[in-house]
Amino acid sequence: MKAVQVSKFAHPRDIAVSEVAKPVPKAGEVLVEISATGLNFFDILQSQGKYQNQPPMPFILGAEFAGRVAKDSPIPAGCKFKAGDRVFGYAQGSHAEFVAVEHDKLLAVPPNISLAQAAGLYLTYPTSYEGLVGRANTQPGEWVLVHAAAGGVGLAACQIAKVLGAKVIACVGSPAKGKVAREQGGADYVVDYTKAGWQDEVKKITNGHGADVVYDPVGMLIPSLKCIAWNGRLVVVGFVAGTIEKVPANLVLLKNCSIVGLFWGATAIRDPPRYKFVIQETLRMVAEGKLTPTVFEPVYEGLEGVTKGLIDLENRKTYGKVVVSVKKDAKL
Numbered sequence: 001m002k003a004v005q006v007s008k009f010a011h012p013r014d015i016a017v018s019e020v021a022k023p024v025p026k027a028g029e030v031l032v033e034i035s036a037t038g039l040n041f042f043d044i045l046q047s048q049g050k051y052q053n054q055p056p057m058p059f060i061l062g063a064e065f066a067g068r069v070a071k072d073s074p075i076p077a078g079c080k081f082k083a084g085d086r087v088f089g090y091a092q093g094s095h096a097e098f099v100a101v102e103h104d105k106l107l108a109v110p111p112n113i114s115l116a117q118a119a120g121l122y123l124t125y126p127t128s129y130e131g132l133v134g135r136a137n138t139q140p141g142e143w144v145l146v147h148a149a150a151g152g153v154g155l156a157a158c159q160i161a162k163v164l165g166a167k168v169i170a171c172v173g174s175p176a177k178g179k180v181a182r183e184q185g186g187a188d189y190v191v192d193y194t195k196a197g198w199q200d201e202v203k204k205i206t207n208g209h210g211a212d213v214v215y216d217p218v219g220m221l222i223p224s225l226k227c228i229a230w231n232g233r234l235v236v237v238g239f240v241a242g243t244i245e246k247v248p249a250n251l252v253l254l255k256n257c258s259i260v261g262l263f264w265g266a267t268a269i270r271d272p273p274r275y276k277f278v279i280q281e282t283l284r285m286v287a288e289g290k291l292t293p294t295v296f297e298p299v300y301e302g303l304e305g306v307t308k309g310l311i312d313l314e315n316r317k318t319y320g321k322v323v324v325s326v327k328k329d330a331k332l
Helices: 041-047 121-135 152-163 175-183 198-205 249-255 264-270 272-287 305-314
Strands: 029-038 064-069 086-090 098-102 143-147 167-172 189-192 211-216 228-236 258-261 323-325
Touching (some): 064 121, 121 152, 121 228, 121 264, 121 272, 143 152, 152 167, 152 211, 152 272, 167 198, 175 189, 189 198, 228 249, 305 323
Parallel strands (some): 143 167, 167 189, 228 258
Antiparallel strands (some): 029 064, 029 098, 029 323, 064 086
16 A cells, blocks of 8 residues: 655655555454545654654554545454444554554544545544633633634634634734634634734733633743733643743733643543543534534645645645545545
8 A cells, every 4th residue: 555654764855655565453453444634743743753652663654534444344343333434533654545443443424524624633623622621611701812723723722612602812823824713713803923012902802801711732821921811721732833931930920820731642541531522522513513624725635745735734834634635535
């Protein structure tokens, strides 16, 4: 089969599509024929040996996928899926034509979304839900400031905050991304973080109140302290900007605010019941049409598109979830 295999650490631009052996499912696993694969910033780090989770060499890049249970897949005892069923999930090696996955870690694709949309669903919406609900306890009527609001988790956060009844301020780096945040995320207001004094704009929008919740996957906690509300909550989601901040504790005291971390990836191990609940809750919202996964257009075609997609993601040329169509049924 074709796959994006890493044989030596390198930037994705220097990794070509290879012919490798098709995976053989172990006990309890099923074989999934991949229709679409989701791209993540950590793919770029992992290919260079800079990520905290590094599989042994050689390894196939990628983690998020959607597709169908393969015709020649074994069906383990207790498996709720059969050949041809639409499924999605998370497993090392998704930038390939096939992947072997433990059957109880697969999820059914909601009937109202495409496989391309499902390929970027596993991480973005549960992460944003837990950040806004589990960590920040967002309430109806509160002001929520979302950084990188046109990105995958950012758009998910905007949509979820609106479902919760909050008022959303999208923080973006360009008018084009502001338009995406409004049209795809439902943001009520947009501020441009590249303009000096954007925090004053947040305070103006909120009539001096400030943001009750700050959702930050970028690393903008210190600037956000200038516009956080009294009793506000700042959720640390990630550091896409590349800098891990050292927050002055006196500012946290003076603002009477809380800074809470979100390590969604570890929740499956440390709190399995919560992990399962959050995933099922987000899937329910998607199935009911309350949340709509946004896929960057045009979708990158073929596994050869992984390199181009990751480069564009790294250079911030994309919005929503970046997805590669591996098969022609990805949009179905």
